[in-house]
Amino acid sequence: MPIATVNPANGETVKTYEPMDDAEVERRLQLAEATFRTYRTTSFAERAEHLNRAADLLESDNDEVARIMTTEMGKPLAQARAEAAKCVKAMRWYAERAEKLLADEVPDEADVKDSGASRVRVVYRPLGPVLAVMPWNFPLWQVIRFAAPALMAGNVGLLKHASNVPQTALYLEDLFQRAGFPVGCFQTLLVGSAAVDEILRDERVKAATLTGSEPAGRAVASTSGEMIKKTVLELGGSDPYLVMPSADIDRAAEVAVTARVQNNGQSCIAAKRFIVHTDVYDTFLEKFVAGMKDLTVGDPMDDHTDVGPLATEQGRADVEELVDDARRSGADILCGGERPDGVGWYYPPTVIAGVEREMRIHREEAFGPVATVYRAEDLEDAILIANDSPFGLSSSVWTRDEDEMAHCARDLEAGGVFVNGMTASHAAFPFGGIKRSGYGRELSAQGIREFCNITTVWQGA
Structure with a gap:
């Protein structure tokens, strides 16, 4: 499938993009890895400042980005505007609450004593670059509900969006850069679906999330299982x-x-x-x-x-x-x-x-x-x-x-x-399914913790 905006209202091709070559993908993987080393140490306050700025920019861009979405995948314009507004709310929700959601946890005092420790903490730490394979049906919301918690947790994102919404995909990369996130925190990979397997196999990619079809979910789950990488899948529903x-x-x-x-x-x-x-x-x-x-x-x-x-x-x-x-x-x-x-x-x-x-x-x-x-x-x-x-x-x-x-x-x-x-x-409630609808959860506290290393810190006397 070509990477192109084709207006479904009339079948006309609006804009076509050349897929990124191997060298450009490699450059972006290197950048993601390098950016994560420093971004992971930033404070929640810094991340929230950037995310709130992104929310403000998206709010200002509402009509522009809504028209892009409608042109690319055909949803009624009023629904596209509502989708953008929903993304703004979710970004602000995570900017305000992420620090509390990922605060260190202290086990029951009796359990700490029974373990022979003087102190035990459970801490949440980011994993690294996360690959997001996203669909066209909610081209903004599907990405934001991954990106907002992932970036607030200290991860960096690599977006492989559906090939028929390239303008929305590029808008998202630009949005996060304009908001002040370090270059490399969120990058769009303009590649076809055939490139996903190799990217997922790269050791620098630590986890993946996919919203899409059953066949796509099986492919990502299979490769991730082989590479022993964490995944969250949201697939079909009836x-x-x-x-x-x-x-x-x-x-x-x-x-x-x-x-x-x-x-x-x-x-x-x-x-x-x-x-x-x-x-x-x-x-x-x-x-x-x-x-x-x-x-x-x-x-x-x-x-x-x-x-x-x-x-x-x-x-x-x-x-x-x-x-x-x-x-x-x-x-x-x-x-x-x-x-x-x-x-x-x-x-x-x-x-x-x-x-x-x-x-x-x-x-x-x-x-x-x-x-x-x-x-x-x-x-x-x-x-x-x-x-x-x-x-x-x-x-x-x-x-x-x-x-x-x-x-x-x-x-x-x-x-x-x-x-x-x-x-x-x-944003406040966990979202996801069972059976062939996938596994894992997005949104809420459960969603932000999906791509964290849950670490037990045990301290002796």
Whole structure:
């Protein structure tokens, strides 16, 4: 895949970049290693000053960077502006809290005495250069939620961004340099995916984080396992959205529409499988389909647009294949399901009922504005359907029954359970999944500690 900005709204190539050659990659690896030696000794106050400055600059650049993101991957401009604003909040959150999150810990006094020590501390120290392999769907947020905690912990970052968002990738390197971080703290590597393996094998790279597809996750995990390097993986998701009879059905249906089509349906944590109790199934479905039909599909630069184009031509083809397979297998297409005429990689909001286990869309992630709806006999049946997936990223549950809330929190196989609200990520809370959705956690205290050497310092009498 070439490294280029191709506008998905019209298929036109805006700008093309030559991949960095081996010499340039080597220069940047050397710089990362050298910078880490000194940057690791800087104070939290110094790092926070730079990160807060980066937040201020991004806040000022909001409209500019939002337009870059929309041009590169097609999200509605209003959502791109919101993404940039979310990044600003996360940077300030880590700038304020990192020192406390990574403060030395003192074990229980009795345990210290029992070990024969006079003093024991547990300290968090940075690992070194961390390689981040990031996707195009949230081209700013996915990077910032790695970079903000990693830089505050004293690590340095090497970004291998998706090849269709090079302008966003270069903007990020420039942002951190303008903010005053030492040269080499955060570098963008304009390289193709084939170059990742060799970079990951380099001894100067100490760890890796990847958000992306299952195949990409397997490749990074395999090489990292061979090299015995720490990784955090956030992969696909096919999140369930459970609706029980006690729920506010109007609100559940309204939020369901947003939860499915956010970011043009191209979000790992978007609700994708809507599992509805039989007693409210017909009512919910009528409202949900009406809401999906009412969405405005069009130019993502227009503030009145709800759903823009899919990011790539292949991405649209993949969604079409899943829908067509379901149709051929007997599923009911309640709205959408047909590629529109005209330029751009658009696909309409689509709702599919009558899904069976043998259909591809039951097992695979639909990365576009396509929803599948299931009828459940009771809560146990709903949870069985929800867990019948290779993925386990997050989930959403709509009920007013406290026992049902507790039951779902206990039994749903996911990294998150959101009750009466749609799944979202927030700097203060750990984010990640289980099963084929990956491992490790981003954000919160857990996220900043993922790429730290947790060291026990034992002192004798």
